[in-house]
Amino acid sequence: MRVRWGIAGPGRMAATMAQAFAEVTNGELVAVGSRAKERARSFADEHGIPRTHGSYTQLCADPGVDAVYIATPHPQHTDIALTAIAAGKPILVEKAFTSTVADTERIVAAAREAGVFAMEAMWTRFNPAIERVRELIAQGAIGQVPAVHGDLTAYREFDSQDRLFNPDLGGGAVLDLGVYVMSFAQHFLGTPDTVHVAGGRFDSGVEGEFSVLWGYDDGRSSTLSGSFRTYGPGRMALLGTQGWIDVHPRFHRSPSITLWRGKEPETMEFASGYQFEVIHVGECLAAGLTQSPIMPLDDTLAVQRLMAEALRQLGR
Numbered sequence: 548m549r550v551r552w553g554i555a556g557p558g559r560m561a562a563t564m565a566q567a568f569a570e571v572t573n574g575e576l577v578a579v580g581s582r583a584k585e586r587a588r589s590f591a592d593e594h595g596i597p598r599t600h601g602s603y604t605q606l607c608a609d610p611g612v613d614a615v616y617i618a619t620p621h622p623q624h625t626d627i628a629l630t631a632i633a634a635g636k637p638i639l640v641e642k643a644f645t646s647t648v649a650d651t652e653r654i655v656a657a658a659r660e661a662g663v664f665a666m667e668a669m670w671t672r673f674n675p676a677i678e679r680v681r682e683l684i685a686q687g688a689i690g691q692v693p694a695v696h697g698d699l700t701a702y703r704e705f706d707s708q709d710r711l712f713n714p715d716l717g718g719g720a721v722l723d724l725g726v727y728v729m730s731f732a733q734h735f736l737g738t739p740d741t742v743h744v745a746g747g748r749f750d751s752g753v754e755g756e757f758s759v760l761w762g763y764d765d766g767r768s769s770t771l772s773g774s775f776r777t778y779g780p781g782r783m784a785l786l787g788t789q790g791w792i793d794v795h796p797r798f799h800r801s802p803s804i805t806l807w808r809g810k811e812p813e814t815m816e817f818a819s820g821y822q823f824e825v826i827h828v829g830e831c832l833a834a835g836l837t838q839s840p841i842m843p844l845d846d847t848l849a850v851q852r853l854m855a856e857a858l859r860q861l862g863r
């Protein structure tokens with residue numbers, strides 16, 4: 548099965564994804580939609596995409612589009628996702644899935660009710676390095692894993708025009724960077740029982756940095772941080788009772804891991820990219836699934852709630 552994809556939102560991430568489609572073995576990019584036909588056309592010309600639409604509704608209604616990849620700012624994911632689901636189109640929705648728990652719940656409920664596939668584009672989970680980490684942990688390579696520690700830090704000069712600093716466009720470090728560290732820890736440890744958060748905000752109201760301490764009633768814990776105001780490595784460590792695994796910077800791209808067990812560390816390198824998540828969606832669709840076993844909707848809901856709790860504690 549070859550999935551004919553349409554992209555909603557011809558911005559920066561869409562341009563990156565358009566290039567990744569060259570590596571997608573079970574799908575192709577056939578259409579792009581924008582709020583303005585000329586922007587869709589210019590994006591299509593640049594990336595060799597055959598069809599263009601001057602509205603997201605038209606893109607979702609295109610009978611030549613099998614699935615829609617949504618790459619608008621997070622608050623603008625919701626209407627497009629609901630429109631695509633109503634048209635029976637599977638969706639791959641950029642992280643953060645939405646900017647509020649209520650919006651994520653609406654999309655998840657609509658997808659479940661319609662029996663339409665929906666997945667958050669948390670590409671880290673599909674990179675081969677993380678697939679290997681899953682295998683190693685399942686094999687007991689580092690024993691039990693009671694802790695995950697890491698950061699994702701990306702210095703950004705304040706720019707009031709950029710969505711990253713605009714509260715109306717889902718700006719702030721929690722939704723942009725926190726989603727990665729929280730989704731990673733939630734993937735390997737599950738949803739925590741307690742959450743403590745510290746951080747600060749820009750004048751525009753969005754947070755510039757955060758540090759999170761998650762606790763589990765059985766004694767496990769996780770410390771996670773992210774910032775727009777400092778530089779930092781972007782590394783993750785999974786600590787086990789018989790060893791540990793470093794996911795090297797930048798962990799969300801997952802270029803390499805080191806397994807520390809016994810005396811000799813073992814470092815492994817991997818390809819990484821956005822094609823792996825897109826290929827996974829194609830495989831799920833071919834298998835008739837309505838959600839991904841690796842990035843299930845319950846995990847998206849859990850992480851959205853954890854981000855909302857972090858924002859609440861930071862006064863947003």
Ligand SMILES: NC(=O)c1ccc[n+]([C@@H]2O[C@H](COP(=O)([O-])OP(=O)(O)OC[C@H]3O[C@@H](n4cnc5c(N)ncnc54)[C@H](OP(=O)(O)O)[C@@H]3O)[C@@H](O)[C@H]2O)c1
Nearest residue numbers: 556557558559560581582586618619620621623641642643
């Ligand atoms: N997975 C990753 O590594 C990664 C990396 C970067 C970003 N992302 C995610 O991708 C999404 C888009 O980020 P981006 O940096 O590509 O954003 P961007 O460059 O600002 O582009 C967003 C696009 O969304 C469309 N849009 C629709 N409604 C809009 C509105 N009300 N305001 C502004 N734009 C609107 C715009 O196209 P028209 O105006 O033509 O409709 C615009 O081109 C975000 O959810 C972000 O978190 C993911």
